[in-house]
Amino acid sequence: MSGNFIVGQYIPGTSPLHKLDPRTKLIMVFAYTIGLFFLPTWLPVLLAGIPLGIAVYASRLPWRYLLLGLRPLWILLVITFLLHLLGGSSTAPPAPEDVWATLGPWTITGTGAATGFTTVLRLAWLFSAASLLTLTTSPMMVTHGLERLLGPLKRWRFPAHELAMMTSIALRFIPTLQEEMDKIIKAQAARGSSWRYGSWTRRAQALVALMVPLLLSALRRADDLAVAMEARGYQGGEGRTAHHPLQMTRIDRWLLIITALAGITIILWRWA
Amino acid sequence: MNGMLTLRDVHFAYADGTPALQGVSLDIPRGGKTAIVGANGAGKSTLFLTLNGTLRPSQGEIKLDGRLMTYGRRDLEQWRRQVGLVFQDPDVQLFSASVEQDISFGPLNMGLTEDEVRRRVEEALIATGTEPLRNRPVHALSYGQKKRVSIAGVYAMQPDVMVLDEPLAWLDPAGQQEILALLAQLHRAGTTLVMAVHQMDVVADWADMVIVLQAGQVIYQGAPQGVLAQQERLLSVGLTPPWPVQVFHDLRLAGLPLEGEPPLTRAALTEQIVRAWPKK
Structure with missing residues (x-):
């Protein structure tokens, strides 16, 4: 069961993308996602695939992995496209020159097709970027990165360390x-x-019979783990040695600067 | 006796009212190999959790190196540094993404410098033979490997006393021998060992001190010979005597004039049989 290919599961490697600081990757994926929704039409969205392509190339992972990652998404993509195609994107009656065909109650318009295409591309890029992050970054590094990025919020009692610890424990126990x-x-x-x-x-009953012991054992496991962690001296983040200090390299800095510039460009362009 | 850990009249009951320890008094000698035996539900696991302050007794006192333990943060820190606990089920204890990270968990909690943490993790990996597994995810290990890693995780904290809850459970004979060899090595390096065991043969071979628990009370503390040779007494508390003791009694019943105390080991039994043989 756990031997199957799992979408977005970390694949160890030494590619330039693997070596990037997890913070850089997190920030870039975050910025990329926001950026995608600022891009208005299909052409810029299509072009947004270029940096993604470069990233996939830099990850030295087979393209197949990303396509496999998109597989569970394809029904959603098809439905999204059809909804836009058939429903059009506006409530007003479409301009006659925009209409491609009429199928009973549905009118297929050029605008609908373009919006559908744009939305599908956005979703595909977004999902690929996110899986590229998890494919090239171990869960532990993602957690470390998140903890460091959210670290400044600790001042306002934001539980950054606890959140990171929780995430890594959750990831560890999925196969178990x-x-x-x-x-x-x-x-x-x-x-x-x-x-x-x-x-x-009968099936519903059997499912309940399955969920109850599973939930109970998860709860018991949680309780046992808490005791075991305490027995090894865990008292929360305070007083612990800072582990794996993350180190940004020059490439990280460059990429962040490029990301920032790209972001500013998109914002200025949309503003004008 | 140089008591490393001393318990006096320790009581503990679980939240649902089940009494688990009812006036336990015992001494864990420094540098010793203490076996704690008792039927399931006798209170072994509860006792272990009180030994490093994870459970707080409702009554009684615990001394570590002659110092009365309180349950303040500083004391607990010190306590957990000195008394390491290896749980019976390694899946309870191991939770990090990789073997190396899991072993580093304890030392990191101790707030050691990063270099020191690294050094200790390396040492623990080598001492427990888990070095080749260092980057493996813990959930992908075999049961025996998990046991070794959970011992490594406590070893890296360099405790004075290592308390192991049934470290041999669910292991095949070869796996048991491996763990016993590892424990012997830790003992030579100066660690005081306390372990819960069910197999009296192992106790006879391994321990220099036996504590028998029954229904939350210590009914025997002393040398293995003093209790393991007493077949009736062991059976009455739900334990099976070592097989040489059983065979000794069987042979006597069958009419072989064996003399002296029942032997705990195969060699001692053979010797007694050889001595009794010509007389028959």
Whole structure:
């Protein structure tokens, strides 16, 4: 179960993208996402794929991985496109020269097609950028990066360390809980229960029978882990050695400057 | 006896009212190998959690190196530095993304310098033979490997006393031997060991002090010979005597005139049989 390819799962490597400071990558993905929504029409959005392409190239990962990552999204993309295509983008009746065809109650317009295309591209770029981040950055580094980025908020009692610790624990226990679910399913199947077959009510009952022990074991695990962490001297972030100090390199700084300049350009352009 | 950890009349009950410890008094000698035995539910795991201050007894006192422990932050820090706890189920203890990170968790909590943390992690990786696993995710390890890593995580904190809750549970014989060899190595390096065990044969071979728990009370503390040879007494508290003791009693019942105390080891039993043989 956990052996399958998991969307966006970290793939260790030594590419330039892997080596970037996680903070740089986080900031860039964040800026890129915001930027995408500032771009108005399909052409600039399409061109926004260029930096993404460069990033994929720099990650030295097979393109296949990103396409695989988009696979669970494709139904959403198709539906989004169809909605825009058939529904048009405005409530006003479309200009006659814009109409491509009429199918019963639906009017297909050039504007609709363009908006649909733009939205689909935006979603695809956004998702690819995010998975590129997790593909090239270990969960631990993402957490460290987040903790450092949110660090200044500690002054206002924002629990940056706790949040980071929570995230890394959650990530660690996903496979364990999967395994546990697997075990419970098998143990129940051995006694003739299954949520895969039978009537809906039977399946629902079987599902409850699965969720209850799973939830209980997760709660028990949480309790045990808390005790075990305390036994190893954990008392929260205070007094702990700062671990893995992140180091920005010249490339990181350059990329951040470029990101900032690109952001300013987009904002100025939209303003004018 | 140079008591490293001393418990006097320690009581503890869980929130639902289940009494787990009812007046436990015991001494863990410095540099010793203490085995804690008792049936399931006798209070072993609860006792272990009180040994490093994770659970606070409702009554009684605990002394570490002769100093009465309070439950203030400073005391607890010191306490956890000196008494390391290895849990029975390594999945409870291991939670970091990689082996190396998990081992560094304790030392980081101690606020050591980064160089020192690195040095200790290296040392623990090598001492426990987990070096080749350093970058592996903890959830991908085998059960025996997880056990070693959880020991490494406590080793890196360099405690004076290491308390292990059934470190041999669910391991195959080879895995058990590996853990025992690792413990022997830690003991030679000066660590005081306390462990809960179910197999009396292991206790007979390994321990120099046995504490028997029954229903939250210490019913025996002393040399292994003093209790392990007493078949009736062990059976009455839900434990099985080491097999040489059982065979000794069986042979006597069968009419072989064996003399002296029941032997704890195979070698001692063989010797007694050889001595009794010609008389028959």
